[in-house]
Amino acid sequence: MSDVSRETSERLHDYARLIEKWNPRINLVARSTLQDISDRHIRDSTQLAALAGPVTGKWVDLGSGGGLPGLVAAxxxxxxxxxxxxxxxxxxxxTFLRTCSRELSLGRVTVHAARIESLIPAAADIVSARALAPLPLLMSYVDRHLKQGGTAWLMKGENWQDELRDAQAQWQFRYDAHPSQTHQNAAILEIGDISHV
Known part of the structure; x- marks a missing residue:
């Protein structure tokens, strides 16, 4: 990843090694994709930082799993x-996410070991999610935790257009679909101005 600073590149490398170390015990990523972790997972999540540009405030990553995309964005x-x-x-x-944030010296990361729907609404400036839930359900989580005027960045697979149509039957929102640079026919949805139909 030549377009990032040396410190960022080193942290991303160290993060990849942590996934490789922990994955046999807790299955953070599919075993078949572990050999290609930098391209398949980390570069995929790195797209969010490029799309989001300069940001400030509070970023909430839903269903973080092994830290994709939240820890990569952090x-x-x-x-x-x-x-x-x-x-x-x-x-x-x-526990893995807390270990990573400590070992990678990410002092502005807080891990919530809780269900999304049980957390107090976060009023986040940015909400992100990758491979978490179908868009109609995901929109209810985003609506709960995104503040008015905030932006959601949702990484969706090749069926994103069908999911989008299903979500539009229940929700009103503005969106832009950004083609994924790492997965053919996948998209990163930039969503805001959410209200229930």
């Missing part, structure tokens, strides 16, 4: 005034 914004809140209900994965 690495990219490590020197910026952004507080990251990673929400992961699996206690083992939450």
């Amino acid at each position: 690495i990219h914004y490590a020197d910026q005034p952004v507080d990251f809140h990673l929400v992961e209900s699996d206690q083992r994965k939450a």
Whole structure:
């Protein structure tokens, strides 16, 4: 990743090694994709930082799992005034996320070992999610935790257009679909101005 600072590149490398170390015990990523972790997972999540541009405030990553994309975004914004809140209900994965934030010196990361719907609404400037839930359900989580005027960045697979149509039957929102640079026919949805139909 030649377009990032040396410190960011080193953190991303160290993060990849942590995933490789922990993955046999708690299955953070599919075993078949572990050999290609930098391209398949980290570069995929890095797209968010490029799309979001300069940000400040509170970023909430829903269903963080192994830290994709939330921890990767936190690495990219490590020197910026952004507080990251990673929400992961699996206690083992939450422990992994805390270990990563400590070992990678990410002082502005907080891990919430809780269910998304049980957390107090976060009033986040940014909400992100990757491979978490179908868009109609995901919109209810985003609506709960995104503040008025905030932006959601949702990484969706090749069926994103069908999911979008289903979501529009229940929700009103503005969106832009950004083509994924790493997965053919996938998209990153930039969503705001959410209201229930």
